[in-house]
Amino acid sequence: MPELPEVETIVGDLRTVLLGQKFLRIISSFEQAISPSVSHFERLGGALLITVKRRGKYIIFGFDGGQVLVLHLRMTGRLRIMQSGLEPAIPFERTRLDFAVNSLRFGDIRKFGKIYLGDLGNYELLSGISKLGPEPLSEGFSVQNFVSCLKGNSRPIKAVLLDQSMIAGVGNIYADEACFRAAINPWRPVKSLNNDEIRCLYDALRFVLSEGINNRGTSFSDFEDAFGRKGKNQKFLRVYGRANKDCLQCLVPLVKTKLAGRGTVHCPNCQV
């Protein structure tokens, strides 16, 4: 599942290859994923790609005419940079964005991924970016910001970490990992956390996200970067994917529950 660190990794790859290239065309076999429609992309023809950015789990492509293409990988979306022309489709390829030199392939088993085309004035609203909360790794995101995000909330802390309108970019893997690192039970109601615990969770969240970026993402099931390479962060996971295995700190078996509709793994001994 691409979360903040995986998207950040892909965005870096895209920048190194695609910046400055001229957009040629879009070809899609699953047009429901494209908003408003494939025909709107005709206005992009000939535009130069000048920026590639990440916001939450969204990838934002800026063109010199002021058009903005936004892409969200959702759960099983994958991007792959190929040479234009000869290469075959990647597995479950749904959409292809052809540039002058390279072709960007969008594969997506579950067809949840989305591509939007707008302009500088409306792309945030079109794509849902306007609803996102702050970036947890940005310099401006302080402990005080985090406290005010959480204030008065009665939901389980993990449900809040997953809520993109509270904090942008955290998904199931890093939410579980952050709770474990902070020694906080993911079911704890937010309002039961004291200031020390909130500070600890803030540090833990930023640590696991940074660690994920440094390791070029978690390839737990099938994440690959834009060149088809696996990340290394799966070797550093302490709880996600380790249900019923021994806790790495205390050797008590990890427990799996379902929280906010997501599989959730925690240590009943270390996380209180």
Added chain:
DNA sequence: AGTAGGACCTGGTGGC
């Protein structure tokens, strides 16, 4: 208003 749960999707897996 705030929250919970279903819908969207399909490949992989485990049980019978």
Added chain:
DNA sequence: TGCCACCAGGTCCTAC
């Protein structure tokens, strides 16, 4: 071996 129920979870939408 074949079939089927179920699981994975990011986001939007609906219902309470």
